[in-house]
Amino acid sequence: MNIKILYFARIKEAVNYSTEEIELPSNISTITALKNYLSLRGDNWANLFSGKQVIRAAINHELVDNLATIKAGDEVAFFPPVTGG
Amino acid sequence: MNIKILYFARIKEAVNYSTEEIELPSNISTITALKNYLSLRGDNWANLFSGKQVIRAAINHELVDNLATIKAGDEVAFFPPVTGG
Amino acid sequence: MTVRIQIEDFDVGLELNKMRLANPSIGAVASFIGQVRDINDNDMVSTLTLEHYAGMTEKSLVTIEAEAKNRWQIIDSLIIHRIGTLQPLDQIVFVGVTSSHRGDAFKACEFIMDFLKTQAPFWKKEMTNAGERWVEAKLADDDATARWNK
């Protein structure tokens, strides 16, 4: 299925991507599975999603946890804890 | 001893006084004693200090209770609960 | 740590700008405006007249500001309270507090308002469609003050 992924702040800099559209294998259907899938891209990706740093995820503009289900057409975002205000 | 007494708001209207200087007998040395002394002036005074309505007292700009001591030269004030803000 | 008792209106934008620009370690400004409502206790209010005890008012507000500064890390505070006759939508009171951090600014600002309501010698008389009357003190304000007791 096709999804859009957005990266922000420290994470955007670490992977050097801000937005991408990718075709996911059908067995990748949760945030955890997506993180593991992206980790295969190389050391910087693997290091990012290793769990050493806190990464928040959102699907379609809603904060979600690692077990959240990804559907075709979703906009997934990865970002560090927020620091506005 | 000579003291100054100020009346505010509802109380000022009840006794029709805003400020007075009076010579107190030497045995009048607390707020309670002063209230009893002023109550002798007539029904409106007696009614005011009868305890049916809450009256706050201050001595020299500090809120005090009924047992507070009055000294010569003090500025005593009587007023209802405050309603600013 | 300033207190102003005045008949004239005040300019909140001007006061807030002066306060926040006074010190570059200010990160947070909490403020409050109280204004005259058109309806009180179900009656239409046409005017509200504020009387106060000159001398004691300033002293009590300075004491409240000092206590706020004692309890929280605040950089400065300003209280402006109007006296005289006001109409609905007129500003009555302004409290502004600056701090490095928002928690201190919020708490100090609310603390000052709660104590101002129950300690500072102001009295309100309102003219309504039901006649002229003194505004009654509210138990809810005593409760709001009491919850700050350490």
Place this chain on the structure above:
Amino acid sequence: MTVRIQIEDFDVGLELNKMRLANPSIGAVASFIGQVRDINDNDMVSTLTLEHYAGMTEKSLVTIEAEAKNRWQIIDSLIIHRIGTLQPLDQIVFVGVTSSHRGDAFKACEFIMDFLKTQAPFWKKEMTNAGERWVEAKLADDDATARWNK
């Protein structure tokens, strides 16, 4: 119930006046301004750059305002948050809340700020004398959010 995300500065006096004059049953206006401090974690800050997640930011702030309105009796609220590059003493955020009563206005205003801090997708990068760095999220902000859990 308005949210504005903008690069430009905002005029707090103007916004507060519009809010308080909108409804004669407003008796209380609580507000907050956050601004850039000159020193953070012991280093001099020269600029602060705010990035956000357009779309999600607005949605999360509208949700926070709706929850505040659900919890307290408020008449209106306004959130303005700037993005882009700012300097010390520049305004970052404004939150204003109007209500008939001050307790509701204060609580809703502080609630909105606490949730904005931990829920709205903004990130700060600061340029300091120690170099450029992302501002770290603070546990104290998580605690400030958690205390509102009913």
